[in-house]
Amino acid sequence: MKLSQSQIQDIERYLDYHELKQVDLRVEVLDHMAESIEAAMENGVSYVDAFNRQRERWNPELESYSSFWLGWALSGPKMMIKKCAQMMRKIYLFALLSTVLISGILFFILKLLPLNVLGNTLDIIIKILFVIPFLVSLLLLYKIKQTSLKTTYQYFYKTQAWGWSLCGTLFNPILISNKPYFGIEIRYVKLLWPVFLIMVCLQFYKIYQKHIRVIKRMA
Amino acid sequence: MSNSKLYKGSLNTIILKLLDEQGKMYGYEITQKVKALTKGELQITEGALYPALHKLEAEGLLDVEVAKVDNRLRKYYMLTEAGEKETVNRLAELEEFIRSMQNLVNPNWSIN
Numbered sequence: 464m465k466l467s468q469s470q471i472q473d474i475e476r477y478l479d480y481h482e483l484k485q486v487d488l489r490v491e492v493l494d495h496m497a498e499s500i501e502a503a504m505e506n507g508v509s510y511v512d513a514f515n516r517q518r519e520r521w522n523p524e525l526e527s528y529s530s531f532w533l534g535w536a537l538s539g540p541k542m543m544i545k546k547c548a549q550m551m552r553k554i555y556l557f558a559l560l561s562t563v564l565i566s567g568i569l570f571f572i573l574k575l576l577p578l579n580v581l582g583n584t585l586d587i588i589i590k591i592l593f594v595i596p597f598l599v600s601l602l603l604l605y606k607i608k609q610t611s612l613k614t615t616y617q618y619f620y621k622t623q624a625w626g627w628s629l630c631g632t633l634f635n636p637i638l639i640s641n642k643p644y645f646g647i648e649i650r651y652v653k654l655l656w657p658v659f660l661i662m663v664c665l666q667f668y669k670i671y672q673k674h675i676r677v678i679k680r681m682a
Numbered sequence: 683m684s685n686s687k688l689y690k691g692s693l694n695t696i697i698l699k700l701l702d703e704q705g706k707m708y709g710y711e712i713t714q715k716v717k718a719l720t721k722g723e724l725q726i727t728e729g730a731l732y733p734a735l736h737k738l739e740a741e742g743l744l745d746v747e748v749a750k751v752d753n754r755l756r757k758y759y760m761l762t763e764a765g766e767k768e769t770v771n772r773l774a775e776l777e778e779f780i781r782s783m784q785n786l787v788n789p790n791w792s793i794n
Contacts, residue, residue: 465753471753490748494756498711520727542733545733546733549733
């Protein structure tokens with residue numbers, strides 16, 4: 464027994480109530496609920512009872528939820544926030560490990576160079592390293608806002624990437640100090656922040672790509 | 683269900699195995715297939731199934747296809763090439779685990 468268009472709209476309204484707007488999850492939940500209701504109706508359960516039973520099953524997954532990984536101020540359907548939190552943890556882990564490794568390699572390469580000659584050049588490179596992620600994330604934020612469909616990746620990008628690029632700019636040592644960043648001696652610690660920022664932004668770029676992939680799939 | 687904790691650690695392997703056999707499946711279909719195969723012993727909840735599917739997708743083991751069915755969209759999951767290889771590895775691990783448990787619990791009993 465197939466659900467009518469108005470019965471599907473009942474489910475849509477239920478999902479709207481829980482603010483599950485992200486199409487990648489919404490499509491899945493709607494189909495699951497509809498299939499379950501149809502199966503129950505085939506076993507003689509009324510539409511209203513079957514729908515209520517489904518609402519009871521899905522309420523815990525769709526209730527308002529916050530995560531430390533995204534910031535307590537943000538809340539949304541539990542299944543969406545949990546998916547975002549998982550992405551965030553993965554990004555931090557990847558960024559931390561790659562930062563330690565890449566900064567180490569850079570440090571040993573830079574140690575071999577005559578810093579008294581290259582100090583200014585390095586400062587320019589560091590300036591670019593700070594500016595690029597900010598500009599790229601700004602551009603992607605604009606592009607992601609232009610897309611018509613909402614996805615989990617879009618929510619994640621809009622709430623997390625923007626903050627990160629802003630953070631990278633506000634804590635930019637070139638902006639807050641007039642002194643040369645490297646001076647006459649290269650220090651490993653000074654490489655960590657710009658490299659970490661780049662690594663995080665690279666991961667956010669992947670998130671943007673995933674958003675575009677979902678949009679294409681749904682088209 | 684009393685023994686759901688015993689199945690929990692194997693959920694990803696169960697999903698991979700089903701997709702390996704069936705080609706492509708959607709969420710509800712997976713829950714019903716598992717319920718039927720285990721004669722109702724294992725009922726996968728929505729709260730466990732979808733995070734597992736999304737995790738496997740993020741790991742590159744599953745691919746997704748969206749199709750219009752009746753009056754709604756449906757998301758089908760299928761194994762990627764990496765997913766097929768991983769299924770073989772995880773099934774081997776699971777079989778090894780079952781054998782070890784069998785040796786611990788009841789050495790005289792055999793699954794074959």
